[in-house]
Amino acid sequence: MTEPLVTLQNLEKRYGHSMAIHDVSLQLYPGEAVALVGMSGGGKSTIMRLIAGLEKPTGGRLTYQDPAPVMRVMYQDDRLLPWLTVQDNVGFGQHGQWVTDLLAAVGLSEAAEQYPAQLSGGQRQRLALARALLAKPQLLLLDEPLGALDALTRRKMQDLIMRICAERHLSSLLITHDVQEAARMADWIIVVKDGTNVYQTAGAKGQEAATVAKVGEDVLRVILDEQVRA
Numbered sequence: 001m002t003e004p005l006v007t008l009q010n011l012e013k014r015y016g017h018s019m020a021i022h023d024v025s026l027q028l029y030p031g032e033a034v035a036l037v038g039m040s041g042g043g044k045s046t047i048m049r050l051i052a053g054l055e056k057p058t059g060g061r062l063t064y065q066d067p068a069p070v071m072r073v074m075y076q077d078d079r080l081l082p083w084l085t086v087q088d089n090v091g092f093g094q095h096g097q098w099v100t101d102l103l104a105a106v107g108l109s110e111a112a113e114q115y116p117a118q119l120s121g122g123q124r125q126r127l128a129l130a131r132a133l134l135a136k137p138q139l140l141l142l143d144e145p146l147g148a149l150d151a152l153t154r155r156k157m158q159d160l161i162m163r164i165c166a167e168r169h170l171s172s173l174l175i176t177h178d179v180q181e182a183a184r185m186a187d188w189i190i191v192v193k194d195g196t197n198v199y200q201t202a203g204a205k206g207q208e209a210a211t212v213a214k215v216g217e218d219v220l221r222v223i224l225d226e227q228v229r230a
């Protein structure tokens, strides 16, 4: 039996009297891609911040594989350092083979000496991905990182993330508003509603477009409280 990287049992987070999440139970397994979907304000980012250790739960249990997995977070806002070149944004001044390889992996070798302001939105997100990979994480936490990209760039970025995760046996937890993106990229899709996980279904990662579309539509119905077709 493979041990989960992270286990949430009845996890709860209150801010004062307001309950951000409650009774959240889920497990993230090595190499698996999980998507969190649902209406905004439902608690997705709170779940991710708790997993990342950026906040402390107010109840329930949050446990990690021993030794604890290395985790890195990626946001829509790329958080690049504008005064550093592309390669320095990745390596923070280290110029080893590992930095060169990472830039090649995300298709930014040519741009190594440029500055973030000279890059397109898609290139900036690829750079943010390279930087997240530097620490050799086992778990990538992706909080709507592709939200600001145009459809074509977004699609390429989805493929890049999937390829890199497969090659490096990386687990991912992806928050997205886009149910089709969730269906296309995830092994498992979890619907989060009113602060808790209300539904889980298999994603359609690597499957044909019609299957992806069907899974995405069914998940959308769950989010909107409509009947799911048999």
Ligand SMILES: Nc1ncnc2c1ncn2[C@@H]1O[C@H](COP(=O)(O)OP(=O)(O)O)[C@@H](O)[C@H]1O
Pocket (backbone or CB within 6 Å): 015, 018, 019, 020, 021, 038, 039, 040, 041, 042, 043, 044, 045, 046, 047
């Ligand atoms: N730092 C905070 N202080 C108070 N309330 C918060 C804080 N962060 C999130 N919340 C509340 O927790 C709930 C869940 O938010 P969030 O996890 O950001 O949802 P999502 O990512 O699904 O949009 C919301 O009602 C939000 O207002």
Ligand SMILES: [Mg+2]
Pocket (backbone or CB within 6 Å): 044, 045, 046
């Ligand atoms: Mg959020």
